[in-house]
Amino acid sequence: MTVSAREVLVVVRRESEYLVLHRSPAKGAYWHTVAGRVEPGEEWREAAARELLEETSLAGAELRELTGFDYVRERWEADPGLRVAVRTFLVDAPAGWEPTLDHEHDDARWCTREEAVGLLFWPEPARIVASLA
Numbered sequence: 001m002t003v004s005a006r007e008v009l010v011v012v013r014r015e016s017e018y019l020v021l022h023r024s025p026a027k028g029a030y031w032h033t034v035a036g037r038v039e040p041g042e043e044w045r046e047a048a049a050r051e052l053l054e055e056t057s058l059a060g061a062e063l064r065e066l067t068g069f070d071y072v073r074e075r076w077e078a079d080p081g082l083r084v085a086v087r088t089f090l091v092d093a094p095a096g097w098e099p100t101l102d103h104e105h106d107d108a109r110w111c112t113r114e115e116a117v118g119l120l121f122w123p124e125p126a127r128i129v130a131s132l133a
Helices: 045-056 114-121 123-129
Strands: 005-014 017-024 032-038 063-072 083-092 106-109
Touching: 005 045, 005 123, 017 045, 017 123, 032 063, 045 063, 045 083, 063 123, 083 123, 106 114, 114 123
Parallel strands: 005 083
Antiparallel strands: 005 017, 005 032, 017 106, 063 083
8 A cells, every 4th residue: 555645743851751732622632742744845854843833833943854654544643544654752841941842732741751651642653652761
């Protein structure tokens, strides 16, 4: 099956804490990292920076590419069965920085790595966070 969509996932770390965002009920009501689709004509890193700015208001931070994975959307999601390619990035937020959430999220938490892994809904982001030191 060929990839039909592209998305980015951004893990935000502040010292030894990881940011998890709670998607609003209209968006599924689960804990996730910064994430979103790559717009037509947009490069992966550009999409990651845009999503980071839109979802948390963090701008100008260095994005380090981590790994990628593919997944197939669940039957309850929009476009079920769609194969999606994802590239992931890590960004270190400045000490004391706090996110300003957009309309897609209703809560945010700074967690230890283990707490973040336990909260994250999807297994792929949880595995990526678990792999970070």
